[in-house]
Amino acid sequence: MAADPLSRVFSALADPTRRDIVARLSVGDATVNELAAPYDVTVQAVSKHLKVLEDAGLVSRSREAQRRPVHLEANVFDLMTKWIERYRRQAEERYRRLDDVLAAMPDATTPPPEGSPS
Amino acid sequence: MAADPLSRVFSALADPTRRDIVARLSVGDATVNELAAPYDVTVQAVSKHLKVLEDAGLVSRSREAQRRPVHLEANVFDLMTKWIERYRRQAEERYRRLDDVLAAMPDATTPPPEGSPS
């Protein structure tokens, strides 16, 4: 399993079945059997998927009689959005600066790509 | 390789080295050798990482003499943020409704967690 939390979250959501499970849990809690019903895989496979989601902190399981209702832990999403936003913003900022440079360029419609030889 | 774009993007970012590469590219374009320098893995390994990022649409390679400058394609992030936001919002909305229900509960300051024995 991945060591860092961010890798675990990204990795957990890299599987379409797991994303689907998250989508369904966003509507409301559900048991393993309920979650497994729509798919043509065994309940054990879904249980494994849930373990991956749980290890990523995306999901928690409580106990209620012999059922184990699964609950979506949506706050972990912030970990990702923060990371994404950071670099997206940085890339956009860089893009903006590049535009400024291009706009400030007096002539040279085709700007020299490397160290410009004076 | 994963079929759907969303899986590819999540999967690509599930690796810390690849996230690091994205972070460095957000500052500016770089060649494979430059990107490989900080790590103690071979250049080929980094080239593979870049292929994964490219297949996910996160990165593009152009040609410039014998160098292949790598460029960050930040707009693909939107794919993820849209997915995340959708379900986070839904989960929060559900949470809010639950709060309303609890608030509307007339008595029972400590709501019985299970079947309430009258």
Add this chain to the structure above:
DNA sequence: ACTTTCTTCAACCGAATGGTTGACCAATCG
């Protein structure tokens, strides 16, 4: 033309992943 530099392709290896089947635990119902 030969060499050097930057990069990728191909084959291989060990570890992790997603799936299976079969046995097992835990709690409720008869």
Add this chain to the structure above:
DNA sequence: CGATTGGTCAACCATTCGGTTGAAGAAAGT
């Protein structure tokens, strides 16, 4: 108690993944 229901654990299998080494491509430099 015994049987049933809901869920997990364990072992196994095929595939994928991240890494290696070695060879090959492609563009410049000499």
